[in-house]
Amino acid sequence: AQSVTQPDARVTVSEGASLQLRCKYSSSVTPYLFWYVQYPRQGLQLLLKYYSGDPVVQGVNGFEAEFSKSNSSFHLRKASVHWSDSAVYFCAVATNAYKVIFGKGTHLHVLP
C-alpha cells in the first residue's frame, strides 16, 4: 500500500525567502509523484510531477522538486517566495495514473 506524509502542517516564511516543503512517501515500487496547490475557494492545480529520469523536476511559477529514492522523499522548493504563494500544498503518490493518494497538506503563509 502506498502512503504519503507531509510532516509540516503549517509553514510561515517572509516574502523573498527560500522555501522547502517536505514530503515523504511509502511505496513498494517507484511511484508517480505530484505536488498540487490549492488556493482559497479554488480547486487543486498541478504544480509538477515526476515519473523517472532527472530527479529534479521543474514546475510552474518557479517551483521545483527533488526525488530521492534513498530517502523516499519528494521535497518541494522555491528560491524566493511571493505573498501570492500563500496556499495549501499537497504532495501525492500513485502507482498508476488514476488512483492518487494525497497527503494532508501544508498550509504556507507568506508574510509580506
Next chain:
Amino acid sequence: EAGVTQSPRYAVLQEGQAVSFWCDPISGHDTLYWYQQPRDQGPQLLVYFRDEAVIDNSQLPSDRFSAVRPKGTNSTLKIQSAKQGDTATYLCASSLSRDRDQDTQYFGPGTRLLVL
C-alpha cells in the same frame, strides 16, 4: 477552454436529509473522479469513471452514497441520508486517458457540505 464546473458551491443540511452534487468535466475528458476532502485533510478518492462505466468505487460508502455518469459526460454524486461525518468539501476532477498527460487531473472548485 472551460474548466471543471460544480454546483452547488455550498450546501447546509440537517442529518438525515439527502443532497446531490453535480459536476461538468472538461469537454472531451473521458475520466471523471469524485473526491471527499474533510477539513484540513487531503482529498480522498471516492469513485472514478471511464466514460459511463464505474472503474473503482471501493471507497464509496455504498449504503448512503451513489454516483452516476449516464452519458459519459456530466456526473451526479448523491448522499441519501447525510450524517455529520459527511461534512467535507466534495471535489470533482477530470482527465483524458488517451492524452500523453493522462495522469494530470483537473479539479473543480468543489462543493462545501455542512451537515448539522
